[in-house]
Amino acid sequence: MSQRPLGAQISHMLKSRGVEVIFGIPGVHNQEMYRGIEEAGLTHVLARHEQGAGFMADGYARATGKPGVAYVITGPGLCNIMTPMGQAYSDSVPMLVISSCLNRADLGMGRGRLHEMKDQEIAAGTVCDWSLTAMDADSAYQLIDRALTEFATGRKRPKHIQVPIEVLEALAPAAPPPTTQVTAGYIPDDVTKIVFDAIATAKRPLFVFGGGAREGADVWRDVVTSAGAASFVTYAAMGMFPEGGLHFGSSLARPGSAEVIASADVVIAVGTELSETDLWRDDLGQSGTFIRIDIDADELNDRPATARIHADAGQIAKELWRMRGDWSGQTEWTETAVAEQRQKWRAEVNSERPGILPVADALRVALPADTVVYSDMTQFAYAALEIWPMSAPNLWHHPTGFGTLGYALPAAIGGAIARKGQPTVAIAGDYGFQYTLQELMVAVELQLNLPIILWDNGKLGEIEDSMVAAQIAPNAVIQQNPDFVKFAEAFGAASAAPESLDELQDAVRKALETQGPTLIYVNAKIAI
Known part of the structure; x- marks a missing residue:
């Protein structure tokens, strides 16, 4: 078919450029982008929230080195993925977000259209390398190739392309074939x-x-x-x-x-x-x-x-x-x-965050050397990152810089999709986990072999410590948590609640062999 709606042509173009997986959520504004997904031979992963889709794309990109691609709708869909875009920008992750936007005549007019924003392009541009609007098919193709070229030749940071609904719906010729790109890399x-x-x-x-x-x-x-x-x-x-x-x-x-x-x-x-x-x-x-x-x-x-x-x-x-x-x-x-210096620093970490290092050491022993870890903003990760020796690069991914909560689970899902048959683990704190816990259903739906280590200290521990250090009476740092084990079971995931370090190691090893995700609930007092 030389002529297809542009939304379908975009999927075919991405496939021809090596893209294999799309993360996203369909809606009435971007449904044309879904017309060609299966026909192009792409795999689509349905997230439960656009924030989850963005973190999955991020995790996939970190695991593969290839761009993570997400499709989202106008307005709220784009707003929801802006946090993952900000994280990807901070951590130099190649992410391509393609969204719909209002029809050309409605852009910036304030007519009360569905999903309308004052300036969606500029809003997205605050958290990515660039955000641009493709007003026709040729512009869309050029922007996609520009993004992929920049991922391959420069610093890898997220890009956003938005396409008006009417342009996505209009018939368009196929994208031009991919061209060979050579970077000389010569340095005098x-x-x-x-x-x-x-x-x-x-x-x-x-x-x-x-x-x-x-x-x-x-x-x-x-x-x-x-x-x-x-x-x-x-x-x-x-x-x-x-x-x-x-x-x-x-x-x-x-x-x-x-x-x-x-x-x-x-x-x-x-x-x-x-x-x-x-x-x-x-x-x-x-x-x-x-x-x-x-x-x-x-x-x-x-x-x-x-x-x-x-x-x-x-x-x-x-x-x-x-x-x-x-x-x-x-x-x-x-x-x-x-x-001697490293041992001194390890002792400092152990003194500052008592009880974490014995658990981290036990967990490291239980995991294969090639395990990829995705961690959240949690005290367990802050301590482990300083003392955990890795056997190769790209084995631990943490939301540095932008520092968002809710990263670990969906990012690990993206990583597990990319690393089929290879060990991938998520580590999250009890509070941050609740930002994106709904994405556990994606891991269940896809039957991903994914141990999820849930570190529960019953509070926002890092914020409490910071308030105390600043001589502020701790406020709003303790929350009521659900029964995480029952939560996992309700979603159809396996679960474990080890009461000792030996049981933790056994639970991790079993989870690595279990079809589908396993939530491993770890009380912060386990090493005491």
């Missing part, structure tokens, strides 16, 4: 030599890696080891380095890390914003030569640096490895000192 030798010379002459070289360096992790490990350098990672880069050696782990948020970083004579920050939620202080702490490498030019100028290199982190790593011959690899760092 003199640019790489800036980094090379700094490392070669350093006595205490130190690297700080963010999520933007993950795709070059294997080469970066070789570079760092051969240079005798120490390393830190942000939460987004956990797993880039194995535990031990000269690796300080994901402990940038420890106040003492600033002193360690200040002792380095060269600090190289790769693919990281060095944001508030990476450091929880104003400055990284460096006092010597400071080099930043990032694919996003905007990130290079937010703090003073000796050199700023606008380049793909993976390409820089390859060039450094090619030039490595003159490195001595001599260093003043010692494995003993690094290990």
